[in-house]
Amino acid sequence: DAGVTQSPTHLIKTRGQQVTLRCSPKSGHDTVSWYQQALGQGPQFIFQYYEEEERQRGNFPDRFSGHQFPNYSSELNVNALLLGDSALYLCASSLAVAEAFFGQGTRLTVV
Amino acid sequence: AQTVTQSQPEMSVQEAETVTLSCTYDTSESNYYLFWYKQPPSRQMILVIRQEAYKQQNATENRFSVNFQKAAKSFSLKISDSQLGDTAMYFCAFMSETGANNLFFGTGTRLTVIP
Numbered sequence: 001d002a003g004v005t006q007s008p009t010h011l012i013k014t015r016g017q018q019v020t021l022r023c024s025p026k027s028g029h030d031t032v033s034w035y036q037q038a039l040g041q042g043p044q045f046i047f048q049y050y051e052e053e054e055r056q057r058g059n060f061p062d063r064f065s066g067h068q069f070p071n072y073s074s075e076l077n078v079n080a081l082l083l084g085d086s087a088l089y090l091c092a093s094s095l096a097v098a099e100a101f102f103g104q105g106t107r108l109t110v111v
Numbered sequence: 112a113q114t115v116t117q118s119q120p121e122m123s124v125q126e127a128e129t130v131t132l133s134c135t136y137d138t139s140e141s142n143y144y145l146f147w148y149k150q151p152p153s154r155q156m157i158l159v160i161r162q163e164a165y166k167q168q169n170a171t172e173n174r175f176s177v178n179f180q181k182a183a184k185s186f187s188l189k190i191s192d193s194q195l196g197d198t199a200m201y202f203c204a205f206m207s208e209t210g211a212n213n214l215f216f217g218t219g220t221r222l223t224v225i226p
Contacts, residue, residue, distance in 0.1 A: 033213055042115075042202050042216030043156070056213055088154060094212045098144040098163070102156035 002027070004093050004103035012109045013081050021076045021106045025093030031055075032074040033100065034066060037088040049074050078108075086110045113138045113205050117217035124193045125225050131178075132188045132220050134203030142208040145179065147188045150219070151199040159201070162186065164208075190222075198224045 005024045013019050025032050031050045035043035045058035049068035068074045072093075078085055086109050092100040114137045124130035136145070147159040162170045162179050169177050174194075178187045190197055200221050204214040 031212060035214075040218075042204075042218050043214070045213045045215070048213055058213070090156065092156075092214075097208075097212065098161065098206055099158075100206075100212060100214060101158075102148075104153060104155040107154075 004029075004091055004101050006089075006091050006103035006106050008106060009104065010107045010109075012111060015081055015083060015110055017081050018077065018079045019081060019108060021078075021089050021091075021108070023074045023076070023091030023093075023103060025072050025074070025091075026101050029093035029095045029101070030072050031094045032068060032072065033092045033094070034074070034076045035090040035092065036060070037090055037105070039087070043090055046076070081110045083110050113140075113207065113215045115203050115205050115215050115217040117203055117220050119220045120218070121221045121223070123223040123225055124190075126193055126195060128193055129189060129191045130193055130222065132190075132201050132203075132222065134186045134188070134217060136184050136186065136203070136205050138184070138205065138207075140207055140209075144206040144208070145177075145186045146204040146206065146214065147175070147177070147186075148202045148204060148216075149197075149199045150202060156202070160188065193224045195224050195226060198222060 033048040034046040037043040047057040052068045063079045088105045090105045091103045143164045145162045148156045174191045200219045203217040
């Protein structure tokens with residue numbers, strides 16, 4: 001079992017650009033959540049996808065959007081990048097209640 | 112809204128000794144879950160231990176145990192026989208029973224195990 005995999009591991013974007021991050025959940029998991037972890041902070045919940053729909057959303061602007069595919073993999077899109085979007089983006093997958101298995105994250109740097 | 116507070120930004124412990132990391136939280140819910148996650152330099156969040164609020168017995172996982180005080184809204188992590196591999200950031204996290212599996216994290220405690 002490969003666990004939760006995220007790609008890419010690192011990327012650098014210019015302010016104003018758009019970015020897409022990808023996540024493949026642990027085998028059999030049908031729910032994917034995305035978190036943003038700024039430097040020196042704990043992760044903050046962005047949104048969660050289940051059955052290809054956004055089920056819950058945290059306090060993030062509409063510039064942050066996502067998608068879940070029939071195979072349960074997911075994408076996080078961020079438009080009009082700001083310097084403040086620089087962070088580690090973590091994906092977590094789950095199947096049962098009260099569990100979350102995390103990937104290694106994507107480090108996004110906006111310059 | 113739920114909040115999680117970790118008041119110890121950094122801690123250190125001698126190898127083989129015991130250390131306790133503190134966490135407090137605020138919620139109006141009666142049923143919920145609490146977690147401790149470890150984040151080593153590899154960045155991946157690794158589940159250390161989980162506690163269900165309706166269970167009075169404190170959870171234990173090998174060298175890791177918690178002291179869950181529901182009335183005080185306190186959830187501390189005790190690491191016994193500390194090992195060099197325990198060096199990492201430790202995050203306390205809250206999950207509502209009805210929260211669709213989204214976690215609220217504290218700001219973390221950086222633990223260093225000294226040889």
